[in-house]
Amino acid sequence: MTSLLRLLTGQLRAAPRTISRETIAITLANGQSVEVLRVRDPRARRIKLSVDERGPRLTLPMRASDIAGQRFVIQHGEWLLAQIASAGTDAPSLQVHVSTSIPLRGHDMPLRWQVARYLRLQLEDDALVVAAPETVNAKALQRALRDFYEGQARADVGRWLPKYLPGLPRAPSRLRYRVMSSQWGSLAPDGALSLDLSLVLAPPAAFEYVLVHELCHLIHADHSRAFWREVEARCPDWRDQREYFRASGRALKAGLRRLIADDK
Structure with a gap:
């Protein structure tokens, strides 16, 4: 009515x-x-x-x-x-055939550009070779760079994970890499582990600490003293790594977004 x-x-x-x-x-x-x-x-x-x-x-x-x-x-x-x-939002974005390096594992990795018919990224002699047309689509390059970073992150976790699995009640049900706004990692109730893709830009010790932190949530779902004892047993310098993220974390996330233009 x-x-x-x-x-x-x-x-x-x-x-x-x-x-x-x-x-x-x-x-x-x-x-x-x-x-x-x-x-x-x-x-x-x-x-x-x-x-x-x-x-x-x-x-x-x-x-x-x-x-x-x-x-x-x-x-x-x-x-x-x-x-x-x-x-770190004033960090430079990737300039096609101009940029000379990209961040990776706490250092700047040299870039070598080659003019080619098709876009291709390949690691050679501690440098990333980017074969690309002179007028390569920026979005395509950003997607390729994101795939490169995810491949490097998967390789790192693949090296670290086996040594921690014997001390866990179960393995993560699956592993995925996302661009996160505030978190560095998360563990879902079903055991699915998510890690922030920008971790691969950080020094390896910092990345590995986040992996350890999330794996220990398979033992304790909270942040109790028992949880932190499990973290310290596997990563004695976890406090140093946590301070690294407090000091440099925002710039790390911003740097990745500038390179792959992910605004989600």
Whole structure:
């Protein structure tokens, strides 16, 4: 009946307001231009500026003007630049036939470009040889690089996993590599193990610590003292590796996203 009255009287329900996103360039007080994702969110109650591995994000309530948002970013310009540097979102993306290296296992691996008819990535003499057409599709190159990183990650875990399996109640049911926003790994109730693909960019000791951490959840599902005893028995320097991720983790994730352009 209520819906019928609205129809007859012309008092139709207002369409629900949705979140809108737009990337804009803002010039800071020092003259530097920064790209910011401007998000209008009907749930937002105040203007908010944040930075993660995907870059700066300006959240505006529906009532806030674009000018107010711009002024807010400029006002917090110094903080924003410091956060961008910390998050590593200013890391260079892959430039076809130009970039000279990519990060891998805590170091920069040299790149050697070759002009070829078809795209192909191959490891040769401690360098990654990229055979590609001069006008190679950027998305195709990003997919190929992601496949390369996943292959390297699988090779690392393949070397480490056998030595830990005898001390576990069971093996992981399956293993997959994902681009994660905040986590480094997760273990599902069915024993499926997920690892962040950016781990292969970290020093091997740090990557192996995350593997050990998730494997120990097969013994203890929580983070109790018993759990940490299991971790320490297998990885005595786990505290050092955890500090590494606290200091460099955001830049690590940002670096991978810049290379493979994964915005999920």
